[in-house]
Amino acid sequence: xxxxxxxxxxxxxxxxxxxxxxxxxxxxxxxxxxxxxxxxxxxxxxxxxxxxxxxxxxxxxxxxxxxxxxxxxxxxxxxxxxxxxxxxxxxxxxxxxxxxxxxxxxxxxxxxxxxxxxxxxxxxxxxxxxxxxxxxxxxxxxxxxxxxxxxxxxxxxxxxxxxxxxxxxxxxxxxxxxxxxxxxxxxxxxxxxxxxxxx
Numbered sequence: 001x002x003x004x005x006x007x008x009x010x011x012x013x014x015x016x017x018x019x020x021x022x023x024x025x026x027x028x029x030x031x032x033x034x035x036x037x038x039x040x041x042x043x044x045x046x047x048x049x050x051x052x053x054x055x056x057x058x059x060x061x062x063x064x065x066x067x068x069x070x071x072x073x074x075x076x077x078x079x080x081x082x083x084x085x086x087x088x089x090x091x092x093x094x095x096x097x098x099x100x101x102x103x104x105x106x107x108x109x110x111x112x113x114x115x116x117x118x119x120x121x122x123x124x125x126x127x128x129x130x131x132x133x134x135x136x137x138x139x140x141x142x143x144x145x146x147x148x149x150x151x152x153x154x155x156x157x158x159x160x161x162x163x164x165x166x167x168x169x170x171x172x173x174x175x176x177x178x179x180x181x182x183x184x185x186x187x188x189x190x191x192x193x194x195x196x197x198x199x
Contacts, residue, residue: 011049011059014039018060023101027108030057058122061109064102065126068092072133081141085160086191088137092130092164093183094171103168127161134160138194148196156194163190 017039021030032053036043050056071091076084094100113120134157141147170178
């Protein structure tokens with residue numbers, strides 16, 4: 001009797017293998033052959049699920065964003081406003097091994113977008129979904145009287161994204177300097193700056 005294959009599980013195995021290769025050896029090492037070896041499958045199996053290396057990398061990128069969004073939704077389920085924004089930022093920062101690997105995947109993917117319009121559009125689409133979420137937290141914070149009502153929510157979103165991206169890069173390149181404590185402190189400085197302070 002032929003073995004029943006869970007195709008979604010097989011795709012996930014390949015994407016997890018892609019993450020591991022990128023995390024240990026860098027993006028250049030993430031060839032179809034190397035990913036297949038890491039996943040314990042043949043090149044032919046990968047070809048059944050992905051059309052080429054870029055297809056694998058796009059899927060790995062989208063999985064990273066999907067996992068982060070799921071964590072953020074769970075972390076903010078019982079709060080709103082400023083505290084929801086704080087928790088969401090924490091989930092997006094490379095504060096542990098899992099999130100650091102996500103940052104490595106994203107930063108590696110970001111480098112590829114420079115010369116590839118399709119990959120740039122994929123990254124842009126992911127960013128727009130995130131922007132919508134960040135903006136909702138800020139606006140709700142203003143409605144609750146927690147966030148300065150004179151601040152443009154879109155300016156705050158720009159600052160949040162700049163914070164997350166710069167700390168993600170820093171944590172990969174200079175982990176001894178961009179520590180968990182420093183990341184949390186910089187997050188608090190941003191939140192303090194946008195908090196409403198009545199005279």
